[in-house]
Amino acid sequence: MPDFEAVVGLEVHLHLKTKSKMFCGCDADYFGDPPNTHTCPVCLGLPGVLPVVNAQAVEYGILFGLALNCQIAPWTQFHRKSYYYPDMPKNYQISQYDLPIAAHGYLEVEGQRVRIKRVHLEEDAAKSTHPEGAPYSLIDLNRAGSPLIEMVTEPDIRTPEQARIFLSHIRSIAQTLGVSDANPEEGKMRADVNVSVRRVGEPLGTKVEIKNLNSFRSVARALEYEIRRQQEILRSGRRVEQATLGFDEAAGKTYVMRLKEGEADYRYFPDPDLPPIVVDEAWLARLKAAMPELPAQKYARYVEAGVRPYDAEILAYNPSLARFFDQTLACYRGNPQTVANLLNADVAGYLNERQMEVQETALTPEHLAALAGLFERREITNRVLSQLLPEVMEGADPLKLVEERGLRAVADEGALRPLVERVVAANPKVVEQVKGGNLKAANALLGPIMKETKGTAKADVVKKMLGEMLGVEL
Amino acid sequence: MLAHEIVKNIQSGQVSPQEVVSASLQRIAQLEPRLHALIRLNPQAEQEAALVEQRLARGEHLPLAGVPVVLKDNICTQDLATTCGSRMLADFVPPYSATVVEKLRQAGAVVVAKANMDEFAMGSSTEYSAFGPTRNPWDTERVPGGTSGGSAAAVAAGMVPLALGTDTGGSVRQPAALCGVYGFKPTYGRISRYGVVATASSLDQVGTMARTVQDLALLSDVVSGYDPMDSTSLEIQAQFAAALQASSRGLTIGLVKEALAVGNSPGVLEALERFRSVMEAQGVRFVEVSLPSLEYALAAYYIVNTAEISSNLARYDGTLYGLRVPGEDSTTTMMQSREHGFGPEVQRRILMGTFVLSSGYYEAYYGKALRARARIKADFDRAFSQADLLLTPTSPFPAFRLGEKTTDPLSMYLADIDTVAVNLAGLPAMSIPAGFEGHLPVGVQLIGKALHDEQIFVAANAFEQATERAFARAAI
Numbered sequence: 021m022p023d024f025e026a027v028v029g030l031e032v033h034l035h036l037k038t039k040s041k042m043f044c045g046c047d048a049d050y051f052g053d054p055p056n057t058h059t060c061p062v063c064l065g066l067p068g069v070l071p072v073v074n075a076q077a078v079e080y081g082i083l084f085g086l087a088l089n090c091q092i093a094p095w096t097q098f099h100r101k102s103y104y105y106p107d108m109p110k111n112y113q114i115s116q117y118d119l120p121i122a123a124h125g126y127l128e129v130e131g132q133r134v135r136i137k138r139v140h141l142e143e144d145a146a147k148s149t150h151p152e153g154a155p156y157s158l159i160d161l162n163r164a165g166s167p168l169i170e171m172v173t174e175p176d177i178r179t180p181e182q183a184r185i186f187l188s189h190i191r192s193i194a195q196t197l198g199v200s201d202a203n204p205e206e207g208k209m210r211a212d213v214n215v216s217v218r219r220v221g222e223p224l225g226t227k228v229e230i231k232n233l234n235s236f237r238s239v240a241r242a243l244e245y246e247i248r249r250q251q252e253i254l255r256s257g258r259r260v261e262q263a264t265l266g267f268d269e270a271a272g273k274t275y276v277m278r279l280k281e282g283e284a285d286y287r288y289f290p291d292p293d294l295p296p297i298v299v300d301e302a303w304l305a306r307l308k309a310a311m312p313e314l315p316a317q318k319y320a321r322y323v324e325a326g327v328r329p330y331d332a333e334i335l336a337y338n339p340s341l342a343r344f345f346d347q348t349l350a351c352y353r354g355n356p357q358t359v360a361n362l363l364n365a366d367v368a369g370y371l372n373e374r375q376m377e378v379q380e381t382a383l384t385p386e387h388l389a390a391l392a393g394l395f396e397r398r399e400i401t402n403r404v405l406s407q408l409l410p411e412v413m414e415g416a417d418p419l420k421l422v423e424e425r426g427l428r429a430v431a432d433e434g435a436l437r438p439l440v441e442r443v444v445a446a447n448p449k450v451v452e453q454v455k456g457g458n459l460k461a462a463n464a465l466l467g468p469i470m471k472e473t474k475g476t477a478k479a480d481v482v483k484k485m486l487g488e489m490l491g492v493e494l
Numbered sequence: 495m496l497a498h499e500i501v502k503n504i505q506s507g508q509v510s511p512q513e514v515v516s517a518s519l520q521r522i523a524q525l526e527p528r529l530h531a532l533i534r535l536n537p538q539a540e541q542e543a544a545l546v547e548q549r550l551a552r553g554e555h556l557p558l559a560g561v562p563v564v565l566k567d568n569i570c571t572q573d574l575a576t577t578c579g580s581r582m583l584a585d586f587v588p589p590y591s592a593t594v595v596e597k598l599r600q601a602g603a604v605v606v607a608k609a610n611m612d613e614f615a616m617g618s619s620t621e622y623s624a625f626g627p628t629r630n631p632w633d634t635e636r637v638p639g640g641t642s643g644g645s646a647a648a649v650a651a652g653m654v655p656l657a658l659g660t661d662t663g664g665s666v667r668q669p670a671a672l673c674g675v676y677g678f679k680p681t682y683g684r685i686s687r688y689g690v691v692a693t694a695s696s697l698d699q700v701g702t703m704a705r706t707v708q709d710l711a712l713l714s715d716v717v718s719g720y721d722p723m724d725s726t727s728l729e730i731q732a733q734f735a736a737a738l739q740a741s742s743r744g745l746t747i748g749l750v751k752e753a754l755a756v757g758n759s760p761g762v763l764e765a766l767e768r769f770r771s772v773m774e775a776q777g778v779r780f781v782e783v784s785l786p787s788l789e790y791a792l793a794a795y796y797i798v799n800t801a802e803i804s805s806n807l808a809r810y811d812g813t814l815y816g817l818r819v820p821g822e823d824s825t826t827t828m829m830q831s832r833e834h835g836f837g838p839e840v841q842r843r844i845l846m847g848t849f850v851l852s853s854g855y856y857e858a859y860y861g862k863a864l865r866a867r868a869r870i871k872a873d874f875d876r877a878f879s880q881a882d883l884l885l886t887p888t889s890p891f892p893a894f895r896l897g898e899k900t901t902d903p904l905s906m907y908l909a910d911i912d913t914v915a916v917n918l919a920g921l922p923a924m925s926i927p928a929g930f931e932g933h934l935p936v937g938v939q940l941i942g943k944a945l946h947d948e949q950i951f952v953a954a955n956a957f958e959q960a961t962e963r964a965f966a967r968a969a970i
Contacts, residue, residue, distance in 0.1 A: 065809050065814070066588065066590075066814075066815065067570065067578070067691040067809070068568075068569075068570040068588065068689040068690055069688070070688050070724050070725065071725070102804075104811065104825070106811070106813050112805055112808055159813075287804075287805075287851035289801060289805070289851055289856075289860060292695035293692075293695050294725055295726060
């Protein structure tokens, strides 16, 4: 195994979150709408129509390029890419060729640099469906002419896990910039993968392309399978055949869609309908100024503030959690790690169960800050915290709940002593077991005490008292 | 009647828009069987004329009130078939109108018909129309030129005073010359291309046709101007009519040495000489200028032209609109539809264009053509440092006989020799009726500096005034 290494490059398409399509005024938000309801003569490619570039899309391309440390082209142009397919109304796609909007960037993935070859703008095709057994196909042109960013990496990725993290970083960046929802489930983000395997130190092997992977997990799974497959081929002395593959999610296997054909000739040439776009210094400066804080910068800031790297990364690369974290810290003076713990464990658990974003709940930053404060000052116990969380998520004020229900933590041994003594007296068998060395049995004593105090008794205080009474170290 | 006379008479109430339009339709009914200048009449023309009258009654200012016009059939008209002279679009009814059509309607013009043309604006004689050739009103055994031959013939025959054509390599100017009318192609970008079916996008411009400079200016003022739907459109105020007030005195016109050297027929040389002497008497100075790269123009033109055609015409695949010849799968359907939908010249150019853009050939053909194009532009720039306007023939010969060149594509391409360089350089140019060879009209071409289109009108107007419109009379 260690004698082989995989060489992986990614090609990612992101649907841009612009108001209108790439070259016409049609509403670009067609998700879920009936087929062929977001169309006009331009995106239908009717005779006589002309494209007009969506300025917002160009700005999104520039922002995305900047976020990936790319050089922004001072002069960029659209080309026509020719190929015949029924879901391409003009039978050419307006894309970019030798003058992409951005190029030569990089993104750090766990300390490794993945170089970005290029970022370019283009229009999407329509969507074809082929009903089972029908002698026809259906075409939905809502997607035709939607704005896309295509991003291509250099083959700098070595493992499926790196690929997965890279993609999730790309998603975070796109969401942070607001340029794309980058949601693979809705088709707002698609990835094609190029992978070859070689013996370490040897020249590159034959690569295959895996197409139409619709989740980050699929990318990782497909890569794992494909890398293993290629290794086995190479180990047995055979050669990998150049091909375009698909991935069967259910079987967890790649399959051949087509073997290498002659190199497609797209006959690129500059689109004469679209004059070149000049990105001048003033425009670039304005966009740079408008650039939000990026995940990598957030991460550094969180770590600086004392958040553990593990938690800082989770928060920094989740734009909605990060926003909420920042809002909470703004009204919180304690240790940020406490808030990070709450968000990443308790709140995240609640959200995952319900498939919600934190902004969709009634939780407010003020309430979260109050809850963290109560906990950090040891005014409530872990147990009370867990009890309160669902209600706080639904908008309840934790301070009020604690006051109304008397949930403040009890650490006063004098106040707890009668109860502890009563429980010890009532459970002679358990006491015997504990004294006999079965320390775990002490939980049976702790339970009733907690129940009696509605979880407000501090577990460490109670344990200390029990230990003293029973002459053991709990 | 001329357009400006119609407008005057309608505005003074001497005649109604309906009367003018029905007179135009009568003239069409009378001459169309002999000329075949048109592909389709607008069945709504008379109702539209009535609407113009209502708008006038409301006090609207309509610079083309009630003027009947024809449009080349590659200019999209909502609810009126737009065929491009092709079987491929024989039944295509656009759901939208071109910007120029909107501007015409806004100005009160009435579209009476769509004019015949070479299929998808490829040709020089209107013989490549899928619906049969148009005949020259001066001699029905001869071609009207092309590709806007229907528009030119309709104006020359007095069916309408004004027409729009499109000019990719001379398709407005050459038929204007062969039919004895004025034909003007503006600087690239001055008239919107939105809704004009593309032939070769970087060369295509809508052009205007009329029987007097004044009418030409009137029409050009209406259809020019910035259009946000066309990214190549320019924000420049049209001042064609205003230019007619200016004097030509003091202008310098350059005689293009290379254009005079090649085999021009005697009537053409005579017209050039006449133009020169008339204009000299008007205080215009003539100098000789050279465009050394002109010899590459035709070759460069046919590479750029066919390359863009191969891409622009890719959309006609029988899927969404146009002719569909169903096959067993989408690829067969596409191939059959294209094979049956396109005529031989269109197929020839698609093949050539596909070839010149192919990987491995791109640099040798398309790349080189772009460099030649840049040199031609530079040549023009140099020439314009010596002269305000340049003079060449519009066509080396007057109208040729039907069938004379259809069997030899190259000889047909040579008909464009004087006009294509202007499109490559994106310059404005006009064909001015300036003589006859026997019974056939002859035109000369004045080329202007980019964005100085109006200056051409100044000179053309001076020539017309001095010769008392001797060369632009009605053909029939």
